[in-house]
Amino acid sequence: MTSTASTPAIDAIRRASTLRETLHSSFRDEAVKSIYAEATRIAGRAAHSSADRRLGFEQRIDRLLTSPLFGLPIMAALLAVVFWLTIAGANVPSAMLASGFFWFEDRAAAAFDWIGFPWWVTGFVWHGVYRGLAWVVSVMLPPMAIFFPLFTILEDLGYLPRVAFNLDFLFRRAGAHGKQALSMAMGFGCNAAGVISTRVIDSPRERMIAILTNNFVPCNGRFPTLIMLATIFVGAQFPPAFASAAAAGAVMGVVVIGVIFTLLVSWLLSKSLLRGEASAFTLELPPYRRPGFLRILYTSLIDRTLFVLWRAILTAAPAGAVIWILGNINVGGTNLAQHSANFLNPLGQAIGLDGVILLAYIIAIPANEIVVPTMIMVYMGTGMMSDVESFDDLKRLLVDENGWTLLTAVNLMLFSLLHNPCATTILTIYRETLSMKWAAFGALMPLSLAFLVTFLVALVWW
Amino acid sequence: MSAHDCDSCAVRSELARMGVNLDRFDRVVALAGNPNTGKSTLFNALTGLKQHTGNWPGKTVNRAEGGFEFNHVRYKLVDLPGTYSLLSASHDEEVARDFLLFGQPDATVVVTDATALERNLNLVLQVMEVTDHVVVAVNLMDEARRKGIGVDVRSLSRDLGVPAVAIVARTGEGLHALLETIDGVTSGAVSTKPLRVKGTPEFQRAVAELVPLIEQAAPGVPNARWIAIRLLDGDAQVEEALASGRLAALAAEQRQAPERFAAQIALEGAQ
Numbered sequence: 001m002t003s004t005a006s007t008p009a010i011d012a013i014r015r016a017s018t019l020r021e022t023l024h025s026s027f028r029d030e031a032v033k034s035i036y037a038e039a040t041r042i043a044g045r046a047a048h049s050s051a052d053r054r055l056g057f058e059q060r061i062d063r064l065l066t067s068p069l070f071g072l073p074i075m076a077a078l079l080a081v082v083f084w085l086t087i088a089g090a091n092v093p094s095a096m097l098a099s100g101f102f103w104f105e106d107r108a109a110a111a112f113d114w115i116g117f118p119w120w121v122t123g124f125v126w127h128g129v130y131r132g133l134a135w136v137v138s139v140m141l142p143p144m145a146i147f148f149p150l151f152t153i154l155e156d157l158g159y160l161p162r163v164a165f166n167l168d169f170l171f172r173r174a175g176a177h178g179k180q181a182l183s184m185a186m187g188f189g190c191n192a193a194g195v196i197s198t199r200v201i202d203s204p205r206e207r208m209i210a211i212l213t214n215n216f217v218p219c220n221g222r223f224p225t226l227i228m229l230a231t232i233f234v235g236a237q238f239p240p241a242f243a244s245a246a247a248a249g250a251v252m253g254v255v256v257i258g259v260i261f262t263l264l265v266s267w268l269l270s271k272s273l274l275r276g277e278a279s280a281f282t283l284e285l286p287p288y289r290r291p292g293f294l295r296i297l298y299t300s301l302i303d304r305t306l307f308v309l310w311r312a313i314l315t316a317a318p319a320g321a322v323i324w325i326l327g328n329i330n331v332g333g334t335n336l337a338q339h340s341a342n343f344l345n346p347l348g349q350a351i352g353l354d355g356v357i358l359l360a361y362i363i364a365i366p367a368n369e370i371v372v373p374t375m376i377m378v379y380m381g382t383g384m385m386s387d388v389e390s391f392d393d394l395k396r397l398l399v400d401e402n403g404w405t406l407l408t409a410v411n412l413m414l415f416s417l418l419h420n421p422c423a424t425t426i427l428t429i430y431r432e433t434l435s436m437k438w439a440a441f442g443a444l445m446p447l448s449l450a451f452l453v454t455f456l457v458a459l460v461w462w
Numbered sequence: 463m464s465a466h467d468c469d470s471c472a473v474r475s476e477l478a479r480m481g482v483n484l485d486r487f488d489r490v491v492a493l494a495g496n497p498n499t500g501k502s503t504l505f506n507a508l509t510g511l512k513q514h515t516g517n518w519p520g521k522t523v524n525r526a527e528g529g530f531e532f533n534h535v536r537y538k539l540v541d542l543p544g545t546y547s548l549l550s551a552s553h554d555e556e557v558a559r560d561f562l563l564f565g566q567p568d569a570t571v572v573v574t575d576a577t578a579l580e581r582n583l584n585l586v587l588q589v590m591e592v593t594d595h596v597v598v599a600v601n602l603m604d605e606a607r608r609k610g611i612g613v614d615v616r617s618l619s620r621d622l623g624v625p626a627v628a629i630v631a632r633t634g635e636g637l638h639a640l641l642e643t644i645d646g647v648t649s650g651a652v653s654t655k656p657l658r659v660k661g662t663p664e665f666q667r668a669v670a671e672l673v674p675l676i677e678q679a680a681p682g683v684p685n686a687r688w689i690a691i692r693l694l695d696g697d698a699q700v701e702e703a704l705a706s707g708r709l710a711a712l713a714a715e716q717r718q719a720p721e722r723f724a725a726q727i728a729l730e731g732a733q
Contacts, residue, residue: 007679007705008675008678008679009679009680009704009705009707010705011675011679012672012675012676012678012679012693012704013693013701013704013705015671015672015675016668016672016690016693016694016696017696019668019671019672019694020668020694020696022664022668023662023664023665023668023694024662024664030661030662031659031661031665031691034659034661035584035587035588035659036584038583038587038657038659039580039581039583039584039586039587040580041621042583042618042621042622043579043580043583044580045614045617045621046579046613046614046615046617046618046621047576047579047580047611047612047613047614048611048612048613048614049609049610049611049612050610050611050612199543284497284498286498287577287605289605292632
């Protein structure tokens with residue numbers, strides 16, 4: 001609004017700027033200074049420190065955890081332990097849940113047949129919707145139920161600000177804000193939550209960088225994909241005793257690649273679209289606090305795990321239905337799923353994947369959690385195998401029946417790491433930036449990057 | 463001294479947590495404070511809600527609202543994002559500042575960290591520039607004791623001109639005294655005389671001259687004095703808010719219906 005008319009508001013503002021001239025130029029500095037002086041005086045009178053024990057145990061720990069030499073390796077080791085516990089712990093319960101759910105599917109489908117429902121009702125309900133749900137729950141629940149509490153413990157302990165402290169020099173060199181390490185850490189749980197948490201960054205430019213690059217750390221919806229691939233293709237190369245550790249190492253490697261891409265893209269953005277210098281900031285290192293046991297359980301299991309799982313279920317059920325329909329409507333002797341997969345196949349092959357994987361990613365746009373289940377359902381709908389109850393079965397389905405190679409696994413991991421964020425995250429980017437342009441950029445930039453990187457890897461591989 | 467035990471049993475007998483049940487409330491209380499001083503922990507202890515807490519500054523980026531009942535008075539409690547000051551323009555500071563300015567809470571509890579009192583008092587003094595009805599909750603007293611730091615809340619109250627209460631939000635220590643103080647300040651039984659940094663005579667004259675102009679430009683706006691100071695400082699955001707009429711609109715918006723906040727809390731489950 002460019003109103004030159006004299007409204008009371010404009011009058012007040014004009015008068016204020018005239019009055020400002022009459023004041024000593026440093027009046028506000030002086031006011032702030034006197035606030036600080038008052039605070040010092042009052043605190044000095046009210047607080048008494050009997051002994052300076054601050055140079056104690058805690059500070060020695062801090063010096064180690066944030067030391068230039070050991071800070072990063074300790075951080076990497078902690079993360080690796082978290083992944084290892086997640087992978088090693090989730091294997092067995094995942095398999096048990098899967099076999100339980102699929103046992104029930106067989107019985108329920110048989111019961112429907114016995115009652116006399118038409119085949120397509122049974123198929124749609126049990127082999128479509130229910131199977132989608134069963135996959136999501138058995139693949140996602142155990143890793144989340146282990147990962148989230150571990151992450152929450154680190155958060156409550158006060159470790160996250162130390163992470164930001166350790167990574168600050170890297171982000172600053174990339175022209176980004178050191179607190180981006182905090183929003184990045186939140187992104188491990190959920191990228192939408194990570195995007196919201198960028199509000200701690202004051203500068204709009206650096207906040208935009210943090211929003212646009214949050215997607216490059218794998219969220220919890222994508223971890224199951226990474227864990228599955230790492231277990232089948234990396235872990236299986238090692239003797240059973242080391243399989244989990246090797247798989248954890250592979251997941252760790254993917255995460256490191258994600259952090260490298262975060263820094264790289266931040267740097268590119270701060271040299272091009274979002275030009276500018278990194279701003280300085282102060283970050284408090286809070287004291288270490290003993291995490292509350294019950295609160296951790298509540299926060300991580302009820303709020304985080306069930307919340308994410310519920311969202312996955314809401315999208316998995318319709319996706320299961322869509323896949324079943326695609327797999328059971330035949331046009332010219334081939335079902336629609338196969339038609340679409342064949343159509344996408346040249347593009348998929350060019351980047352070392354295949355048509356089914358791309359189809360799965362398209363169906364899974366609402367939520368990344370369901371990529372693997374979608375893929376498996378399309379493969380199963382077209383292949384011979386009717387049941388996948390263990391990672392061995394899965395490996396047979398993927399490698400023996402559908403021709404997956406190590407390249408497929410590597411590129412799928414990279415694609416999963418880099419591709420566009422889920423619909424919820426894109427919507428959150430829009431809500432935080434209030435700009436269609438940036439939301440579209442936040443979706444298309446990672447997608448193009450994913451295609452480019454996987455294409456180059458495939459090119460070099462051959 | 464068994465004051466601690468008595469405290470928690472009394473809280474249990476008189477405090478009714480109402481969660482997000484905010485249909486009717488008699489008084490509004492805001493929770494402000496530096497980042498990571500335990501505002502959300504106090505919020506959860508009083509409302510029975512499970513707002514996420516985490517040991518890092520910046521955890522709460524939105525404001526969350528909940529309710530509780532004490533001595534038959536229903537309170538709406540608003541948990542604001544932690545801020546070091548009310549001057550800068552980051553999003554979380556804006557959320558906190560807008561609410562203190564226009565939400566007109568009946569009392570503002572500034573949660574402070576007993577182990578870093580001096581830095582925390584900077585914000586207390588700034589909040590006291592915006593509103594009279596301030597209660598200082600000196601939290602994390604257990605950590606302070608462990609570090610050998612003692613805080614004399616009576617000296618603090620005297621110097622600041624507003625009541626100060628020592629608490630440990632995590633265990634519930636001192637909550638009863640805090641609630642009684644909130645009751646006193648919101649009902650007017652306890653009067654406050656917040657310490658204000660006066661400034662030079664020219665400065666005071668300038669503020670006095672601007673206040674009526676601002677009241678004319680944005681009728682019904684509270685804290686005209688504070689806005690005058692910001693205008694003198696050349697705060698572009700405040701200027702813009704005044705010129706566009708947003709200032710008056712904000713005052714209305716901050717008082718809005720409660721269901722939005724219930725939805726917001728549900729949304730924050732994602733974090």
